[in-house]
Amino acid sequence: MIRFDYARPDDVAEAVRDGAGDHVAYLAGGTNLIDLMKENVARPLEVVDINRLPLARITDRDDGGLRLGALATNADTAYDERVQSRYPLLASAILAGASPQLRNAATNGGNLNQRTRCYYFYDVDTPCNKRVPGQGCGAIGGVNRIHAILGASDQCIATHPSDMCVALAALEAQVQVTGPEGDRTIAFADYHRLPGDEPWRDNNLKQGELVTAIDLPAEDFSTHYSYLKLRDRLSYAFALVSVAVAMRLEGDRIADVRIALGGVAHKPWRRIEAEEAIKNERPSDTVFDTAARALLAGAVGQGDNGFKIGLAHKAIVRALAQAAAGTPQSQTDKRIR
Structure with missing residues (x-):
């Protein structure tokens, strides 16, 4: 240091x-x-x-949504009664991540801005374009079991590690930031970046900008949802693949659905066309298979991580089935049912 x-x-x-x-x-x-x-x-x-900044409150918004202060801890957010009743997908995702001790310390703003857990990024004796631009990517052709199958580039195949952010992507949150040029709002889909030719840039914050809050919209996905996280250990491990599903049924048909993936790309992964493909359909494994194929179109393995493509497909189908049935994945009894 x-x-x-x-x-x-x-x-x-x-x-x-x-x-x-x-x-x-x-x-x-x-x-x-x-x-x-x-x-x-x-x-x-x-x-x-x-x-010391006054950014730790969770407050109701006039439009019926909820504002999460950037300095509110992950634990305070997950156990807030309003989050648990109105946004249980978010509470579930947070509780799937890290350990109780870390959730007690980690903040919402910090969760958005955490950096990849790529082995090569952390090892200063190995090449990493994210750490030192122009060095190369040691994971390409190297040990890459945890790395990206979607949205990668020839510069970087790292993945974003957050669970919370996958749920926020599905909920279409908005990020409030302030900086030298004033305040602005960033749609969650536009907050994180794919690596492209600038893998060292994780997000679209400008120099000196600070996250002050995360706004959740007033939409109701409190009944049909699930956060399914697949990993090497049942606790304190990052996702190989995770799936956040927020669904709304009208009668026996899917009126609205949001699907976001974690552990597979440089940012939480969504494809609107995959969701549109199953709207107004009756829930079934065949319909869910259609969504999975669309969401994973173009997925490419890098050797060690090729298994993620099939794993992600099955996880998407299972998470959609859990959401449709109103039986979300438990984060205490982690057996997949």
Whole structure:
């Protein structure tokens, strides 16, 4: 870990001023940033501790939605009665991730901005375009069991590690940010990036911008939903494949459906055409198979991770069936039923 300056602002405006320079990192829960600094992967010259900022509340919105403060912890969010009753998909996804100790420290804003767990990204003795542009990608042709099957490039095949973000993608949340140029709203689909030719850019935040809140719309997916996470261990492991489904039925037909995947791409993965393909259909494995094929169109294995394509297909079908039946995957009894 290199030497760095430290600032602890008391308000958002001061934080933005402190964060406007080069090589600055915002510090909230620190559950990812501190690890990266210890490993010399992240080397900020200034750390801006934002824990004094008034961004930890969860509040009702006038439009019937909910605003999640960026500094509200993952645990406080998952166990908030409004989240559990109105957005149980989000609560389920959060509880599927990390450990209780980490959820008690990790923040909502930090969860959005956590970095990949790619082995090569963390190992400074191996090539990684995300860590050092132009070095190459050690995962391509290397050990890549956990890596992307969708949306990758010849520069990077890393995946985004978040569970929470997969649910937020399905719920079509909006991210509130502030920065040197003022406030703006980013649709969740536009927040994270695919690697393309700039794999070091995880998201579309501008220099010095700070996430202040996440807004959830007022739509009701509280009955037909599921978050299914498949991993090597039943606890404290990142997803090989995860599926967030939010569904609304009218009679015996699918009136609306959202499907997002985790563990398969550089960002939570959605394809609107896959969802449109099964709207107004009666729930069935055949219909769900259609959605899975559309959602995974173009998926490519990199060797070790080729198994993810078949695994993701089965997971999508199973999660859709769970949602349609109103029997979401339990995060305490993790057997898949």
